[in-house]
Amino acid sequence: MADPTYPEELLYHAEHDWARLEGEHATLGVTWYAQDALGEVVFFEPPAIGTALTQGEPYAEVESVKAVSDVVAPLSGEIVEVNETLGEDPAAINEDPYGAGWLVKVRLRNPAESEELMDAEAYTATLV
């Protein structure tokens, strides 16, 4: 994905993770900035369904050839679905970080936590 994009409808965590709110659930992933900093993703193994996430805590790792980076949970919840296609095609995280590169879906434990996240404008301001 050549140019930086930060969709307006998403919420963002300072450690470069996004959340798409869907009622009691949310889909989570890493931002354009994250995949650009990491380089080509070569390995992502999702955590198990049922795993509990805590806002601000790492819940998974994304690996490039040279580096391993923590993925931080923007919201607390329990994993209900994971993106299995990333096993075959981890590069989707680079090519389409907000679409095909989604990482996990969670059932939110504390939806009010979303108030602590940033909108696209606030998040991009932190990137300068």
Added chain:
Amino acid sequence: MRPPGKGRMRPFQKIKCGPSASLPRMARHTPLHDRHLAAGAKLVEFAGWEMPVQYAGVREEHLAVREDCGIFDVSHMGQIETAGPDALELLQLLTTNDVAAIPVGGAQYGLLCREDGGVLDDLFTYRLADERYLTVTNAANHLRDLRRFRAHAEDLHVVVADRIEDYAMLALQGPRARAVAQELAEGPLPARMGVATLRLAGAGALVCGTGYTGEDGVELLLAPAEAPRVWDALLAGGAVPAGLAARDTLRLEACFHLYGNDLMVERGPIEAGLGWCCKEDTGFIGSGAVRAVRDAGPVEKLIAFAVDGPGIARQGNPVLGGGVVTSGTLSPCLGVGIGLAYVPADRSVVGMRMQIDVRGRTRPAVVHAKPFVAKHG
């Protein structure tokens, strides 16, 4: 729950990229710095130098070297010239290999060791003339190596010169590398393990039949002022810029050692599998210790492994039952995690299975024959 304090970077810590990037003024630039920026390289600080870690992408660069021709800026590496009637004596004392075996116009791999056999650096030495040698050092060890050379030269009829400022260095590697270089060279390229002075793209160059990728190719030592023009000519000739990340995946597939990962002062040559470049009869510093380990057999040995299934083992990952991974990556050619690890000598046979603790997750792996990937060209 993953254990805390793993010492990893903060998530997605930015690798410097593009013309607007500026590093602390301490990091040095190679003569090709502007070329790297113009090519869109991601730059990273390495051994005090700002170096390109990748351009188009690690996998793409890696495959370009395996199948075509890649070019690396390795100007950060150091050079020490040793000249005079006692040059041979000094090099025999310092390096593990038999320097007397190098013909004029020849190249040789060897190690620098401590008295106790611990490895200080791995080096290439080129014999440029009867009594004149050039030794290429790893960037991080250059000053330490130089001090060692000078300390032992004191009573000898020899001049040790630091030539790091005098040479830019490019590596041209891949099945088409020799063809690309020959097209620009006024004279035949030296054979593998040879060195020759040639004009290339109008610049005087020391051309060496050496490399670090497992593919055919040459390494060029040139005056820094000439490097940008030669780089441009080689790119126009079809060479693809490749960075340090691809350099690492390539050398690992070839099972070449990296100082700081697989070689370190705490371990000796025999356990690293480098007994072949140690000739104890030459009496090098550390030869007594090396001979003792060779005779007794090392307690641990450096083996190559491939992960059996998903996962990428990394430097520092413990091997269950004894041992540690010293290098690891995803092999672009094989599509699995590969690496090097020290394991107990009785676990070092090809085909033996092992378990690696990768950040709390146990991954099965198998001892693999070396190299993982054979030369393409």
